[in-house]
Amino acid sequence: SYELTQSSSVSVSPGQTASITCSGDKLGDKYACWYQQRPGQSPVLVIYQDNKRPSGIPERFSGSNSGNTATLTISGTQAMDEADYYCQAWDTSMVVFGGGTKLTVL
Amino acid sequence: QLQLQESGPGLVKPSETLSLTCTVSGGSINSSSYYWGWIRQPPGKGLEWIGTIFYSGTIYCNPSLKSRVTISLDTSENQFSLKLSSVTAADTALYYCARAIVGTTGGYYYYYYIDVWGKGTTVTVSS
Numbered sequence: 192s193y194e195l196t197q198s199s200s201v202s203v204s205p206g207q208t209a210s211i212t213c214s215g216d217k218l219g220d221k222y223a224c225w226y227q228q229r230p231g232q233s234p235v236l237v238i239y240q241d242n243k244r245p246s247g248i249p250e251r252f253s254g255s256n257s258g259n260t261a262t263l264t265i266s267g268t269q270a271m272d273e274a275d276y277y278c279q280a281w282d283t284s285m286v287v288f289g290g291g292t293k294l295t296v297l
Numbered sequence: 298q299l300q301l302q303e304s305g306p307g308l309v310k311p312s313e314t315l316s317l318t319c320t321v322s323g324g325s326i327n328s329s330s331y332y333w334g335w336i337r338q339p340p341g342k343g344l345e346w347i348g349t350i351f352y353s354g355t356i357y358c359n360p361s362l363k364s365r366v367t368i369s370l371d372t373s374e375n376q377f378s379l380k381l382s383s384v385t386a387a388d389t390a391l392y393y394c395a396r397a398i399v400g401t402t403g404g405y406y407y408y409y410y411i412d413v414w415g416k417g418t419t420v421t422v423s424s
Contacts, residue, residue: 192360222408226344233393233414234344240408277344281399281409284357286334286346 193282195289202295209265211292213278216259221280223261225254228291229274237276238263270296299323301394301415309388309422315381319394319415320374327352327372332397334411335368335379337390345390349397349409350377384422391417 195215203209213223223241226234236245238254241261251266261280265272273296278289305317319333326333334349348358350368358366367380381388396413 220406222406222410224408224410226411233416234411235414236410236412239398239410239412245412275343279344279410281407285359286349286357286409288336288344288346291343 193280193285193287195278195280195287197276197278197289197292199290200293200295202297203265203268205270205296206267209268209272209294209296211263211265211276211278211294213261213263213289214259215261215280215287218259218261218280219257221256221282223254223256223278223280225252225261225263226277226279227272227274228277234277265294268294268296272296299396299413301396301413303392303394303415303418305392305418305420307419307421309384309420310424311385311422312383315379315384315388315420315422317379317392317394317418317420318376319378320376321396322375325372326370326375326377329353330398332399332409333370333377334395334397336393336395336411336414337388338393338417339387339390347379347381347392349399351399386422389420389422391419393417 225238228234241256242254300322335347365382394415395411399409
C-alpha cells in the first residue's frame with residue numbers, strides 16, 4: 192500500500208521560514224494537500240491540490256510538489272502556527288495520510 | 298455555513314459494533330459535488346482514513362478496515378453513518394466525520410481533500 196513519510200518534528204524561530212516535507216513514491220504525480228491541527232482542535236485544510244490556499248488561510252502558507260516530495264512552507268512563522276501538520280494524498284481509490292509533523296515555534 | 302456533528306456511544310465493549318452518525322447541517326449530502334467520510338485519530342497519534350461515501354452510494358474504504366466497516370447515507374435525515382464491527386482496544390480513538398472534495402484534472406490526476414471537519418467524538422473500547 193502507498194505510504195507518505197513525514198519527519199516527526201520541525202523547529203523554527205518566530206519570523207523565520209519553516210519547511211515541512213512529505214515523501215512518497217512518485218508523489219509528484221499525485222495531488223498533495225496539507226492540514227494543520229492545533230491541540231484539542233479538528234484539522235484545518237491549509238493547502239490543497241499541491242499549492243492552492245483555501246479562503247481564509249494566510250498567504251504565508253504555500254505548497255509545492257515534485258518528484259517524490261511535497262513541501263509545506265510557512266514564511267514569517269508565527270507562534271500561532273505551532274501545531275501538527277499532516278500531508279495527504281489519494282492513491283488508487285484510497286486516502287493516505289502522512290504520520291504528521293509537529294511544528295514548534297521557539 | 299456547513300456543519301458536521303458526530304454522535305454515538307462513547308463506550309463500546311470489545312467484540313461489539315461501534316456505530317456513529319454524522320448529522321450535516323447547512324447543506325445537503327445529496328450532492329454530486331461532495332463526498333462524505335470518516336477519519337479517526339488514536340490518542341496521541343496521527344490521522345487514519347476509514348472510508349468515504351458518495352451520494353450515488355459509491356464507497357471507498359481503507360483496505361485494513363474494509364472487512365469490518367459499513368458506511369451508509371440517509372438522505373432523508375441528511376446524515377451518514379459508520380459501523381465498525383468486532384472492535385478491540387486498538388479501535389479506541391477520536392472519530393471525525395468530514396466533507397471531501399474529489400476531482401480530476403485531465404481525467405488522470407485525481408485529487409481528494411477534506412474541506413470541512415466535524416469536531417470529533419471520542420470512542421473508547423473497554424469492558
